[in-house]
Structures are given as C-alpha cells and as structure tokens.
Amino acid sequence: MKKISAFLILLSIAFLAACGEDEGNSDSSNEKETINFGATAGPYSDMVTQAIAPLLEEKGYEVTNKEFTDYVQPNKALANGDLDANLFQHKIYLDSFAEENNLELSEVIVVPTAPMGIYSNTYDDFDSIEDGSTMGVPNDPTNLARALIVLEDEGLVTIKEDVDPLRASLSDIEENPKSLDFVEVEAGQLPRLVDSEDLAAVPGNYALAADMDLLDALALEDMPDDYRNRVVVNTEDTDAAFVEDIKEVIESDEFEEIIDEDFEGFGKPAWMEEE
Structure with missing residues (x-):
C-alpha cells in the first residue's frame, strides 16, 4: 500500500507539474491584448x-x-x-x-x-465652364497626376497616349478644349483656391480639414486602389x-x-x- 500511495503521489506531482507547464506555455503564447x-x-x-x-x-x-x-x-x-x-x-x-x-x-x-474632388463656387456643373477659366491644381507630382485623371474623366483635358496617367504632368496635356488656365499650389492650400479661382482640384483629406463637404464636389475621382x-x-x-x-x-x-x-x-x- 505504501508503494501504491507513493506512486499516486508521484503521479499527482507529475500531473500538476504538467498543468503548470501548460499554463506557462499558454501565458507565453498569449497574443497581445x-x-x-x-x-x-x-x-x-x-x-x-x-x-x-x-x-x-x-x-x-x-x-x-x-x-x-x-x-x-x-x-x-x-x-x-x-x-x-x-x-x-x-x-x-x-x-x-x-x-x-x-x-x-x-x-x-x-x-x-476620401477622394480628390473638383470644386467650384463659380460653376454648378462642367457644361457651364467658360473658356479660359482658372483651375487650381496641386503642385506635387502625385496629386497633380490624380487631378489630371479626374479632369480627363470629365472631358476637360486629354493626356498624351504614351504617358502613364499616374505620372502625368501639365506638359503631358494634349488637348485642353476649355483653355483652362492652371494655377499650381501646395495641396494644402487648394481649399482656399475654391474661392479665389473658378475651379480647384482638392485632395479629400485637405477638403475635410477645411470643413468642406465631399458631396459638394462637381466630380469625385474614381481613385485607383x-x-x-x-x-x-x-x-x-x-x-x-x-x-x-x-x-x-x-x-x-x-x-x-x-x-x-x-x-x-x-x-x-x-x-x-x-x-
């Protein structure tokens, strides 16, 4: 009986040790909280x-x-x-x-x-845009290319066929049927140009920072992912x-x-x- 009791005690110790190891492993493998x-x-x-x-x-x-x-x-x-x-x-x-x-x-x-949008306090739609209207656009390459894509989608400019639209600049405009006069400024300044110019292409984050309503845009970009x-x-x-x-x-x-x-x-x- 003493041998059996000793065996049971050893077995219990081994079991508890194993549980302790499992708990330790569980703690060490816990994902961040x-x-x-x-x-x-x-x-x-x-x-x-x-x-x-x-x-x-x-x-x-x-x-x-x-x-x-x-x-x-x-x-x-x-x-x-x-x-x-x-x-x-x-x-x-x-x-x-x-x-x-x-x-x-x-x-x-x-x-x-938040997408880039074309905003205007001068015009209610693209059909009413007059020749020679001023257009505020970003002066950094990435946002400028985005602006030109929106303008091309709306038929206001045409980009040269051999140019990657994601890298297009003003020099890559092939057709400008409304003779838009582009004004380049830092992207963060574009919300102000909605008042001072006829139109402005404003990136969404700057539009929201200026308390502009995205849904007020004449057009919102179909943004590439x-x-x-x-x-x-x-x-x-x-x-x-x-x-x-x-x-x-x-x-x-x-x-x-x-x-x-x-x-x-x-x-x-x-x-x-x-x-």
Whole structure:
C-alpha cells in the first residue's frame, strides 16, 4: 500500500507539474491584448477611433490611437515598436518610404479613402465652364497626376497616349478644349483656391480639414486602389493574430455600415465593391 500511495503521489506531482507547464506555455503564447494604432489627425484618426477600435474592443482588445501631424513619424514609430499598426498612407508612399528608410513594412488591407474632388463656387456643373477659366491644381507630382485623371474623366483635358496617367504632368496635356488656365499650389492650400479661382482640384483629406463637404464636389475621382490609404504593420507581424483581427473587423458588415453613415463620400476599395 505504501508503494501504491507513493506512486499516486508521484503521479499527482507529475500531473500538476504538467498543468503548470501548460499554463506557462499558454501565458507565453498569449497574443497581445493592446493594439497601439497611429494615424494622422483628421478623417483617418477618426476612422480608427469610430470604426476600427470599437470593433476590435468587442474582440477583447484595448486599442490606443496616437495622432500625428506629419507623414514621417507614423512609419518610424511603427518600425521602432511604438506602434503596432498605422493608417495614413497610400501604396506609392509606403513603398517609397520603406525603401528609402530601409524598413520592413507591409500593408494589411486597403480602407475607404476620401477622394480628390473638383470644386467650384463659380460653376454648378462642367457644361457651364467658360473658356479660359482658372483651375487650381496641386503642385506635387502625385496629386497633380490624380487631378489630371479626374479632369480627363470629365472631358476637360486629354493626356498624351504614351504617358502613364499616374505620372502625368501639365506638359503631358494634349488637348485642353476649355483653355483652362492652371494655377499650381501646395495641396494644402487648394481649399482656399475654391474661392479665389473658378475651379480647384482638392485632395479629400485637405477638403475635410477645411470643413468642406465631399458631396459638394462637381466630380469625385474614381481613385485607383494604389492611392487609397491602407492599414500597415511591420512585416514580421503580418501573420500575427491581432493583424488577422484587424483585417477581419475592417472586412465586416459593421465596419461598412459605420463608413456609410459617418464617412459619406469616401471611395471604397475594390474588395468592398466586389462584395
């Protein structure tokens, strides 16, 4: 009996030790409970706090959101571990910044994005535009190309056939039937030109920052997905459970309902339109 009792005691100790090891393994494999987001102040910070964070919190996460006022620090903060994810940039900027700064960053999913619009306090529609009207456009290559694509879609200019529309400049305009007089300024100044010029091509984030209504535009761009903003994480985290959860909540019906209600005029990425 003593031998049996000793055996049972040893068996119990071994069982408890195994349980302790399992608990330890469970603790060590636990996924993060807090997700630290970063976004530029404005509509994309709002998207994190109003649409993404609440849905992640329903999954049990605590979500923080740090606002930035520039387009450099969010990626640097992500790369050095201060953030787990950010939302503020399109693919072209992401690829360029990551290459120039030797960072391993990857996109998770493209989100609805405020499109560039053609605004006017002078004209109510494109048919009434008079010859020689002034047109404010961005002076940076990326946003200028976007503006020209919108103008071409509306029949106001024609870009030379051998030119990549995503890299078009004013010198690449082949036809300008209204003889528009282009005024180039920094993109952030374009909302002011809606008052001082006949028309202005205003990127969505600057329009919203100036309290403009996207739906007041004469036309909104049919934005290529490369120009839409995306959630970005460190490449080493792409298979992490918290990243899968971020993707899942953005793909949810609840997320789209919030976008439709609180972010009117935002252009949806191809994956949402295909649903």
